[in-house]
Amino acid sequence: MRHVFIIGSRGLPAKYGGFETFVEELVKNRQSQDLTYHVACLSETDHHKHFTYLNVDCFTIKAPKLGPARVIAYDMMAISYALKLIKAQNIAAPIFYVLGNTIGAFMAPFAKKIKKAGGRFYINPDGLEWRRSKWSRPVQSYLKYAEKCMTKTADLVISDNIGIEDYIKQTYPWSKTAFIAYGTDLTPSGLDEKATKVQDFYEQWTLKSKGYYLIVGRFVPENNYETAIREFMASASKRDLVIICNHEGNAYFEELQQKTGFNKDARVKFVGTVYDRALLTYIREHAFAYIHGHEVGGTNPGLLEALAHTDLNLVLGVDFNRSVARDAACYWTKDTGSLAHLIEQVDGQTDFSAYGQKAKDIICSHYTWEKIVGEYEDLFLHES
Template sequence: MEDGKQHVYIIGSKGIPAKYGGFETFVEKLTEYQVDKNIQYHVACMTENSAKSGISDKHFEHNGAKCFNIDVPNIGPARAIYYDIAALRYAIQIAKNNQNHRPIFYVLACRIGPVINNLKKQISDLNGKLFINPDGHEWMRGKWKYPIRRYWKYSERLMVKHTDELICDSKNIEKYIKKEYGKYSPKTNYISYGTDLTKSTLNSNSPIVQKWFEEKNVKEKDYFLVVGRFVPENNYKTMISQFMKSNTIRDFVIITNVEENRLYKKIKKETRFDKDNRIKFVG
């Protein structure tokens, strides 16, 4: 039954506790540092490597948020689309069963445009609101083949058309949305990501730091560091190939989510970085 709280359902991150990824870290920190206790967060979580599909029996709490698992089959690029649709449908059902008053459904990324109109009607029937975070220019990313990029652009347009409000974490994205989809008069709100201003208690003498340097065969203050997702648009090939032309004796330390995937093998073949012992993927 209704409890007087503002219920916010967050769809589109892989879930919390966060492992890596911008959306996952955002949701983790949003719930961790929650101040207004009149808000009840509900967070969809993807059950990975599932052989079946549907709603998992596992419901749990993390950082005060009520989390629910969605089992998703391994169906390639369409997996994220399936996940968002299943998660949003289930969230709508939870809100309906609990008789939530004016619930908010906050969808991260624009993956489900072709079905959003129908789901928006169900949300409106609950007197709820649909918020969208449009993320970046997903339709321009080099990791996607052309048909998938076309789908992303089409889906983005429909998401913008049917949402109540777009939460943009970049001023440039907000500007792009207003210009590209001006005919829909989109309502936007720019909210930047926060950051933790508390200084680390670790230093060069900390055992965990010394152990890390030893395990990775890296010397303190004797390396260049890159941290980022291992995707084509982050220009790893350019960084690696240009570094290899340098005469520096320092290491090139790369912290990323890389697994030996197609991009990794392609860059390795084209640059032969495995022959340069200065270049170190450290996990």
């Protein structure tokens, strides 16, 4: 039996973003009975409490609220507790899979303890976190340093995008690396236009099928909301721009409004968040096109979901995105007029089924959870 300790996500059940969804899908789609998973779960109330979810040993860590440093404390406390469990339960050859680089500068002594316990330490760098504009320059400098430290202590650096793996290889040539993609689900929404939740949503925002462009993602500057909104507003499209994100109470929303004046364009509709999975999938299925502006990170889950469910995808042409969408998308740059011109090129067309089929073929061949989980299990059971 191989024991795998997963550190760095907020835990199970998944309620948040990419890492949490990854962990849930990894354990939900388990294929081998020779693996036991232990997952650290960030808690506001409980400390060192165990519970079982999807046959996984979940343990809570109540980390102190230290601002951005809280995630470092959380990881350190989770690893320390996991090492105690390993000793108490006499677990042989454990694997520690740490999601994210943040603990990097403090990882060396923990890596030594893991190796002393006969274990191995794997890291997923989560894209280029240090490039995110939400961080101040000192924090960006720390994250870059943490990234370097992690590569020096890890037995293996696992990237979910080939572009990230290439970056790690080139920047830190001493690293041993592996590429295992992120996954997604091709299951249709199962809804039709008569479903109450569909009717309510479309009536609330005065929308119609194929009558809107769609953006879904974290509401942060590096996802290029400003460029996408400005370019859409510059186009002559009669369709709407539906933006699904956590904009409420976010200072960036006011900043964007000042910079773009989107509040004066009735086509631009911030609709908040949509947590109903089936409804969100239906909204994707019936969008005229999806606009993807992410430029920092690896394989973005939102792009995979768009390829799985939306025929026409207008994608920022950075290496990370091109390596995923390939020839199943239309690409734009951040140059003024690029996206607006692309919107006007496609806006009068009606049939993008060829793009949609290419996109679904890419997902089926490379990004199903069955394939991704199989690759992880093979690594956990056989990598040495």
